Amino acid sequence: xRREFNSPGVTLGGRYDGSPxxxxxGTTAPADAANSxxxxxxxxxxxxxxWLPDGRSLFDTFYSEWTLLVLGPERVDTSAFEKAATSMGLxxxxxxxPSSEILALYxxxxxxxxxxxxxxxxxHDARRALAVLSRxxxxxxxxxx
Numbered sequence: 825x826r827r828e829f830n831s832p833g834v835t836l837g838g839r840y841d842g843s844p845x846x847x848x849x850g851t852t853a854p855a856d857a858a859n860s861x862x863x864x865x866x867x868x869x870x871x872x873x874x875w876l877p878d879g880r881s882l883f884d885t886f887y888s889e890w891t892l893l894v895l896g897p898e899r900v901d902t903s904a905f906e907k908a909a910t911s912m913g914l915x916x917x918x919x920x921x922p923s924s925e926i927l928a929l930y931x932x933x934x935x936x937x938x939x940x941x942x943x944x945x946x947x948h949d950a951r952r953a954l955a956v957l958s959r960x961x962x963x964x965x966x967x968x969x
Contacts, residue, residue: 841868845962847945849932865930867943874926882926883941887917891937894920896927900934904953912957936960 841853846868853869854862863872871893874882886893890909894900902918909916927933932946936956944960958964 843868845944845960846942847956847959849946851931863929865932865935865943865946867945869943870941871935871937871943872929874923874929876921876923882921885919885921886937886941887915887919889915889917889939892916892918893930893935893937894918894933895922895930895935896924896933897922898933900950902934902950904950905934905936905957908954908957911954912961912963914957914961 841848848867851866853864853866863870865872871883871886876882876885885891892902892905894902899920905916906918908914930946932948934948934950935946936944938944938960945956947956955964
């Protein structure tokens with residue numbers, strides 16, 4: 825029965841690839857397999873888990889609505905996301921995690937996490953913040969970031 829019920833790929837590996845409200849980044853998620861799960865931050869799937877130095881889970885720092893996860897020791901300018909969110913009435917919280925290990929896990933210094941804890945977008949700068957938020961909110965599904 826272990827094979828039947830030990831299915832982390834089914835439990836954790838659900839994805840929304842190709843969704844019009846996910847901004848893909850051209851990367852490919854690991855192959856789908858019922859009995860295994862490979863964490864990755866490719867947009868459309870669950871954000872990878874990490875333990876923080878204080879013993880909390882990275883997920884414990886996610887906001888109940890939208891979270892802009894900012895990773896790594898370098899400060900990243902998030903003002904474009906903050907301004908765009910305010911102008912759109914989007915409840916967004918910016919969460920900084922200075923860990924280089926978590927940055928390596930996510931493969932980008934920013935990741936936009938939906939309220940249902942799905943990676944909606946990840947990237948290296950906030951220049952296209954308005955287009956990204958418009959897309960993930962379904963306000964302009966033609967925008968490619």
